[in-house]
Amino acid sequence: MSGFHIQKPLAEPHCSFSNKTVLVTGANSGLGFEAAVKFTALDAKRVILAVRDLSKGEQAKEAIESRTGKTGVLEVWELDMNSYASIRDFVTRASSDLDRLDIAVLNAGVFMVGYEKSSYGWEETIQVNVLSTALLALYLLPKLRDTAKKGSVSESSSPTMPLLEFVSSRRHEKVTVSEEALNNGNLLQTFNEATSYNSSKQYQLSKFLLMCVMRKLASLVKALSQPGSTDVVVTAVCPGFCQSNLSRGHKGLLADLLRAVLNTLVLRTPEAGSKTLVSGAAVGPEGHGRFWYDDGVHDLIHPLLSAEKGEPAVDKVWQEVLAALEKDVPDVKQLVSGLTSTA
Numbered sequence: 001m002s003g004f005h006i007q008k009p010l011a012e013p014h015c016s017f018s019n020k021t022v023l024v025t026g027a028n029s030g031l032g033f034e035a036a037v038k039f040t041a042l043d044a045k046r047v048i049l050a051v052r053d054l055s056k057g058e059q060a061k062e063a064i065e066s067r068t069g070k071t072g073v074l075e076v077w078e079l080d081m082n083s084y085a086s087i088r089d090f091v092t093r094a095s096s097d098l099d100r101l102d103i104a105v106l107n108a109g110v111f112m113v114g115y116e117k118s119s120y121g122w123e124e125t126i127q128v129n130v131l132s133t134a135l136l137a138l139y140l141l142p143k144l145r146d147t148a149k150k151g152s153v154s155e156s157s158s159p160t161m162p163l164l165e166f167v168s169s170r171r172h173e174k175v176t177v178s179e180e181a182l183n184n185g186n187l188l189q190t191f192n193e194a195t196s197y198n199s200s201k202q203y204q205l206s207k208f209l210l211m212c213v214m215r216k217l218a219s220l221v222k223a224l225s226q227p228g229s230t231d232v233v234v235t236a237v238c239p240g241f242c243q244s245n246l247s248r249g250h251k252g253l254l255a256d257l258l259r260a261v262l263n264t265l266v267l268r269t270p271e272a273g274s275k276t277l278v279s280g281a282a283v284g285p286e287g288h289g290r291f292w293y294d295d296g297v298h299d300l301i302h303p304l305l306s307a308e309k310g311e312p313a314v315d316k317v318w319q320e321v322l323a324a325l326e327k328d329v330p331d332v333k334q335l336v337s338g339l340t341s342t343a
Contacts (some may be wrong), residue, residue, distance in 0.1 A: 007240050007268055011295050013279040017044040019153035021100050025050040026108030028060040031239055034274035040068045050079040081108050081132040082118055084329050091139035100147040103281045104140050106133050107167040115197040120328055123192050129206035134213045134321050137164060138335040148231035161233050165281055166214045168236040172207035173302050188320045211236060211305055212317035218289030220339040230288045237280035238293035239273030
């Protein structure tokens with residue numbers, strides 16, 4: 001149980017999301033489902049449940065409507081994070097069907113038991129948690145920036161800027177990268193090998209790579225905004241150690257026993273952890289490029305992500321992610337060009 005500790009209770013978010021359109025990926029279960037419950041209860045105008053399985057999404061919608069007593073708010077949209085075509089189709093629909101997108105919570109992720117490769121040749125954890133999430137973020141940013149230009153629909157107590165939220169983990173702080181790999185290697189390829197695969201370390205690594213993506217996107221968005229501000233808040237959150245179905249592939253008596261002990265003594269419930277996803281969606285520019293957890297905004301402390309030390313890993317990872325995506329998604333160059341030219 002190394003790394004686990006007793007976690008403090010989290011505050012219940014009370015901010016209003018009135019008139020907001022909120023998107024949550026991985027929304028049919030766990031943290032995503034519970035976050036969607038809270039966004040709906042806190043008066044969001046539209047809540048998009050992005051799910052791989054539409055039937056499970058419809059079940060989630062019915063359950064949320066039953067719990068909140070609200071109808072006409074939730075919509076179930078198909079999104080398969082293992083398919084670039086599905087991601088593209090999803091964002092095309094968002095561009096045409098949504099008049100605005102105020103909050104995008106990128107929560108969908110995997111914790112694989114064994115080594116598996118996606119159809120694009122990448123280990124599944126890297127594929128879903130890093131590459132596909134980065135692609136979805138790139139596709140959504142134009143819609144978020146367009147929403148910023150339309151102006152706020154907020155009440156005084158709610159956030160005033162569109163927000164892109166990556167659901168990450170403080171476990172990324174445990175990742176170590178050798179100087180040789182950082183300076184001369186290809187990090188994505190290095191950690192794509194089956195021979196060195198370890199499920200727990202791979203999950204930690206995926207969150208480290210995701211934080212690199214978050215930091216780079218935050219800097220690009222800020223460069224396009226008015227001096228001293230940002231038109232879209234790009235941030236990351238950590239819900240803490242939570243009960244979830246990410247580890248559902250771990251089977252057997254020992255795994256079941258360990259889950260029972262952790263669920264009882266250590267782990268937050270999905271409902272408790274989802275408070276972080278919702279409160280993190282209410283941060284303003286003070287959260288841009290930073291990390292929200294335990295009800296507060298924090299600077300990144302990993303030495304390879306520290307602004308004080310020049311973020312030595314960020315640009316390297318970013319270029320590797322783009323190169324990996326460009327092989328299968330030709331319009332990535334155009335998306336990035338829109339973030340590196342003057343608005």
